[in-house]
Amino acid sequence: MIDVQLGNYPIIIKPNLGNPILLNLRDYKNRDQVPFNNLSFEALVIATPSHSTKKVLEHFHLNIFIQPILKDNGDFLERRGDLIALHMVEIEKIEKLDFRDQPVLEELNCVVWDINNCVFQFDDVFGKRSTLYRVRFQIQDIKNIENLLKASKRDCLLFDIVHDVPNMSENKVNYHSIAIYDKDWKDFSFIHATDLHIARRNDFILNYLKQNVKAKVKNCGGNEKKISKINKFILTRDFELKEEFQEDRIEELRTAKYNFNYNLRKLIDFANNKVSQNNLDFVLMTGDLIDYLNIARGNYHYKNNFHVFIDILLGLNKGLKEPPYLGNDEEFVNKQEILVPIFTTIGNHDYRKNHYGIKFGHVHKIFGLTHSDVKGYYDIKFFNYLTVLRAKDKFLKDYFRYINPNLNFKLKIGDQYNFIFLETGQDSIADMHDLLKGGPSTKGIKEYQVDLLRAYIRLGHNEKIIVVMHTPPVSPNLSYLKRRKFRRKFKIKGRPLSWSDFYESNLRKYNDTGRLDMVLNLKYQTIMYNWATLLRIFTGSDKIIRRKIDFVMCGHTHTLKEYRLKEAKETDRINFGFWFFPIYIEVPCEIYTSRYRDKFKEIKDPFELKAWFDVNKPFVFQTQALGPLSAKFKFKPPGFRYYIIKNNQMVRAKVFSLHLK
Numbered sequence: 001m002i003d004v005q006l007g008n009y010p011i012i013i014k015p016n017l018g019n020p021i022l023l024n025l026r027d028y029k030n031r032d033q034v035p036f037n038n039l040s041f042e043a044l045v046i047a048t049p050s051h052s053t054k055k056v057l058e059h060f061h062l063n064i065f066i067q068p069i070l071k072d073n074g075d076f077l078e079r080r081g082d083l084i085a086l087h088m089v090e091i092e093k094i095e096k097l098d099f100r101d102q103p104v105l106e107e108l109n110c111v112v113w114d115i116n117n118c119v120f121q122f123d124d125v126f127g128k129r130s131t132l133y134r135v136r137f138q139i140q141d142i143k144n145i146e147n148l149l150k151a152s153k154r155d156c157l158l159f160d161i162v163h164d165v166p167n168m169s170e171n172k173v174n175y176h177s178i179a180i181y182d183k184d185w186k187d188f189s190f191i192h193a194t195d196l197h198i199a200r201r202n203d204f205i206l207n208y209l210k211q212n213v214k215a216k217v218k219n220c221g222g223n224e225k226k227i228s229k230i231n232k233f234i235l236t237r238d239f240e241l242k243e244e245f246q247e248d249r250i251e252e253l254r255t256a257k258y259n260f261n262y263n264l265r266k267l268i269d270f271a272n273n274k275v276s277q278n279n280l281d282f283v284l285m286t287g288d289l290i291d292y293l294n295i296a297r298g299n300y301h302y303k304n305n306f307h308v309f310i311d312i313l314l315g316l317n318k319g320l321k322e323p324p325y326l327g328n329d330e331e332f333v334n335k336q337e338i339l340v341p342i343f344t345t346i347g348n349h350d351y352r353k354n355h356y357g358i359k360f361g362h363v364h365k366i367f368g369l370t371h372s373d374v375k376g377y378y379d380i381k382f383f384n385y386l387t388v389l390r391a392k393d394k395f396l397k398d399y400f401r402y403i404n405p406n407l408n409f410k411l412k413i414g415d416q417y418n419f420i421f422l423e424t425g426q427d428s429i430a431d432m433h434d435l436l437k438g439g440p441s442t443k444g445i446k447e448y449q450v451d452l453l454r455a456y457i458r459l460g461h462n463e464k465i466i467v468v469m470h471t472p473p474v475s476p477n478l479s480y481l482k483r484r485k486f487r488r489k490f491k492i493k494g495r496p497l498s499w500s501d502f503y504e505s506n507l508r509k510y511n512d513t514g515r516l517d518m519v520l521n522l523k524y525q526t527i528m529y530n531w532a533t534l535l536r537i538f539t540g541s542d543k544i545i546r547r548k549i550d551f552v553m554c555g556h557t558h559t560l561k562e563y564r565l566k567e568a569k570e571t572d573r574i575n576f577g578f579w580f581f582p583i584y585i586e587v588p589c590e591i592y593t594s595r596y597r598d599k600f601k602e603i604k605d606p607f608e609l610k611a612w613f614d615v616n617k618p619f620v621f622q623t624q625a626l627g628p629l630s631a632k633f634k635f636k637p638p639g640f641r642y643y644i645i646k647n648n649q650m651v652r653a654k655v656f657s658l659h660l661k
Contacts, residue, residue, distance in 0.1 A: 001307070002172050004401050005127040009165050010047035010056045012135075013119075013126065014111070015177035017310065018344030018404030020158075022282075022413075025146065025182040039139040040089065041178065043161075044111070044405070046129040053093055056133055060088050063166065066139065066159040066178055068148055072272050072336045076316060079337060083162060084144060090136035099455060107410060108134060110455050114408045117448050119400050121393060126401065145180055155183045155278045158339060175314060179341040181281070185414025186648050188281045189274075193267060193640040194470070194555025195625030197260045197349060198309040199291040200302055201379070203332040205358065205367065206259040208377050209234050210329065233257070239658040241270045245637060246659040253637045253660060258368040260291070260627035262331045263638050263658065264312050267626060268338045270656070275339045283340055284419070286555050287347025287470030288627070289403075292388075293395045296355035296379050300324060306398040313338050343411055343421065344404050347470035347556060348442045351391035351426040355379060366558075366628035391426040408449055410456045416648040418460035422453060424471035424556075428528040439557065442471045444527030445534055453537060454545045464648075465549040472554040472622050473534055474563055474591055476502075476516070477524035486519075499561070504592040516563070517591040525557050532588045538618045539589045541567040550613070551650075552620040553641075558630035560655065562597060563620040566590040597621070597653040610649050621653060 004011055015021040021041045028037045047056050065083035072079065096102070097116040099109035112132060119125050139145065149157055159178040162171050213234055220226040234257050246253060274280035290305040301319035302308050311318065315337035326332040357379060358364055364374045407423035425443030445453070457465055483497045490501055490510065500506065504514030511518050523531060533542070540548035568590045596619055603609040613619070624636040639657030643650060 001310070001402055002168075002170050004172070005124060007165070007168070008048045008050070008128060009168075009172075010045050010051060010059050010133070011126065011129065011172055012043045012161060012163065012174055012177075013046050013400075013405045014044040015041070015161070015174065016404055017175045017177065017313070017402065018285075018342060018399075019406055019409060020177045020179050020341045020343075022341065022411075023178065023180045024185065025142070025149070025180065026184070028142065039142055039145070039180070040136055042108070043135050043137060044115075045133040045135050046126050047131050047133065048128045049131050051131065053091055053133070056135075057088060057091060059166075060135075060163070063164045064088070064137065065162045065164070067162050069158045069160070069176070069337065069339065070148070070152065072268075072339050073315065076314070076337075079315075080160070081148065084139065084141055084159075086137040086161075087140060088135060089138045090134075092134045094132040094134055100451065105455055105458060107456075107459055110452055110459075111406060111409060113448070114406050114452060117446075118393070118396075118407050119405050122397065125397050146182070149180070149182050154275060154339075156181045156275070156281065156340065158341060175310070176338075176341060179282070183281075186416075187646050188413065189279055189642065189644045190281055191267075191271060191283045191640055191642050192286065192468075192553050192621075192623055193283060193626045194286040194623050195288040195347065195558055195627050196264055196285065196309070197288055197291040197625070197627035198264060198312065199260070199296065199305050199355070200308045201296040201355065202259050202261045202291075203326055204324070205377065206234075206257065206262070206331060207326050207329070209257060209369075209373055212376075238661045239263075239266060240661055241266055241639070241656050242659045243654055243656055245655075245657050249660050250635070250637075253658070254368065254629075254635055255370050255373075256368045256637075256658075256660060257373065258627070258629070258638060258658075259331060260367075260638075261308075261312060263626050264309075265331075265334065265336070266658070267640065268313070268315075268336050272336055272339050280340055283338075283342045284468055284553065285342055285344045286468055286553065286623075287345055287424070288349040288555070288625075289344060289346065289399075291349055291627075292352040292355050293350075294354055304398060306403065310402060313342070343419070343468075345421045345423055345468060345470060346396065346399060346407065348391070348425070348427045348440065350399065351393070351395055352388065353390045353392070353395050354387040356388040366630075368629055389427060389429070393426075408452050408456075410459065414648070415463070417464050417466065417645070418456070419466045419468050420453065420456045420460070422449065422467055422469040424469050424527050425529075439475075439477075439525040441524075441526055441528050442556070444471070444529035444531060446529070450530055450533055450537075453534075454542070457537070457545055457547065457549065462547075466551040466553060467538070467549055469552065469554050471525070471527050471556045472561075473526060473531070473538065473552060473620060474522040474565075475525040475557055475561075475622075477521045482520075499593075500595075503594040505594065513590075514592055515590050516593050517587050517589075522587070522591055523585065532586060535565065535588050539565050539567045541588065549618045552618060554620065554622050555625060557622070558625040558628055558636075559622065560624040560636050561620075561622045562593060562595060563622075564592050564594075564596060564616050565618050565620065566592070566616075597655070600650070600652050606647065606649055606651070609651070613650070623655075624657070 064086045068081040099113045161174040161177045293304050315334045411419040427440045428443045508514040536542040623641045637657040642654045644652040
């Protein structure tokens with residue numbers, strides 16, 4: 001990737017890999033399917049203050065293209081088709097940055113205001129560039145695009161934006177930044193994946209385990225009796241992504257030795273298969289994209305773990321044939337490039353600079369490893385636990401440069417769906433109670449984000465609103481002592497307490513209402529600031545904007561749970577602090593839990609299904625991690641959710657997880 005800190009030429013910062021623009025050919029055709037207009041899209045360009053509008057125009061004239069990604073494997077350049085010229089048709093310098101100063105609420109002003117509050121907090125994200133322009137580009141060769149789509153036999157084609165910068169040997173490329181469809185958006189499907197925790201060392205940890213076992217086998221000198229006593233599971237185990245959970249092998253999955261990088265590679269394979277069947281339209285990735293910024297081991301070819309994440313998505317490899325060697329093991333090779341657009345937001349780990357020791361406490365368990373597995377493994381750098389919590393906004397610079405310059409933004413899908421991406425901040429040391437218990441809350445929603453959220457909801461009008469965020473708005477504190485307490489209270493004998501014991505239908509036997517907030521503290525591993533305000537906005541009880549949203553999709557705790565929220569007629573208080581230093585906070589809504597995804601199967605009539613969800617919304621659907629396991633109450637193998645929309649109504653919210661082959 002070209003170093004965007006260098007040079008003074010204007011560059012496109014949006015669309016980009018983690019926030020692409022979706023175009024639909026059907027929006028540019030009449031009833032007879034004849035194109036009546038050229039495809040066009042708006043981009044954000046950043047330039048140095050010395051550049052005039054005329055200079056920016058001249059810089060892109062005859063130098064800007066899109067390039068289709070036609071296949072997912074093979075030589076990187078051979079996967080791509082011919083360059084297609086873009087034409088700049090409109091340009092406007094952006095003078096004002098605060099959307100609240102504008103007489104008319106416009107999405108672009110919200111986008112720019114967000115960039116002003118994150119990217120522009122630093123002087124060197126894009127070198128000396130600091131002046132924004134709104135630029136409209138046009139794709140005039142629609143027939144060529146149509147032919148490419150037909151030849152691919154897919155609903156969607158991804159395109160890179162390629163800027164042939166004058167006097168430079170390398171092009172500036174915004175990978176996967178345009179997706180062109182030919183479809184009716186009344187029906188679509190998408191994946192929600194969260195907590196990927198990509199890091200270069202993940203491959204090295206698994207390679208270390210494999211080489212250890214291979215060395216033990218070699219030392220047996222061909223003695224079959226000795227070889228048979230060696231546990232060779234790591235050499236033979238492999239995974240496939242299938243619906244729900246492999247209950248018959250659940251104990252094997254608990255210590256199945258996971259490589260979080262490989263989990264993403266498996267997701268790419270799954271996604272590309274769905275794309276080939278026209279059964280997947282985009283992927284949401286909600287934070288903890290990387291485990292930490294710096295490379296802990298194998299720091300020879302990658303600048304930081306954001307670059308590792310990008311290369312996995314692009315199916316690129318660096319240094320496979322150079323030391324430190326990973327061999328030809330397919331588990332460590334990026335074989336496929338993802339063929340579907342992704343939309344990203346960040347989590348608390350994306351802010352962290354340094355790695356944590358895999359042998360510290362019970363950390364090895366989230367990798368699905370045993371204590372003996374990690375014996376002898378070391379990280380090159382000296383491990384200091386305090387450095388793990390070092391987190392700053394500036395560690396996101398390469399995220400802004402190459403993935404997504406916006407931390408908060410809105411995605412419009414079809415005529416009815418609006419996805420609002422909301423960033424939930426770094427680890428919060430203010431909430432020492434949760435942090436010391438190993439379940440950190442995050443700083444949460446800043447005041448400007450509250451304003452942005454309300455603005456984006458207004459821009460969604462009366463359409464469906466899905467909020468996409470990393471940290472969940474509600475999460476239970478269910479300690480060992482509390483599990484014992486509720487086993488006695490619920491008179492459970494002969495089995496452990498299950499999360500299903502708290503489902504509203506079961507809870508009504510004990511508190512009449514079925515309300516979860518009456519029995520559990522649900523502000524654990526959530527957001528610190530503006531928590532109550534956020535819940536009021538979600539439930540339509542906010543004083544400024546009174547309308548319920550539909551869904552929240554989140555992660556963070558590596559667990560799979562589902563809630564519904566309801567405006568409370570009477571609010572309750574919970575003790576938010578330690579038992580010896582109580583701090584009481586108000587819970588501004590009623591909270592219930594169950595397996596609400598089962599309603600999609602139970603209610604067959606689509607109108608009845610819509611009515612049920614409209615009455616009971618908003619829903620919070622929390623998804624387990626694609627990367628680490630949960631070390632907490634209930635173990636679930638890594639996975640994601642797969643949503644299906646039919647005739648503008650969600651009809652499935654399937655859970656997929658890794659199964660042992």
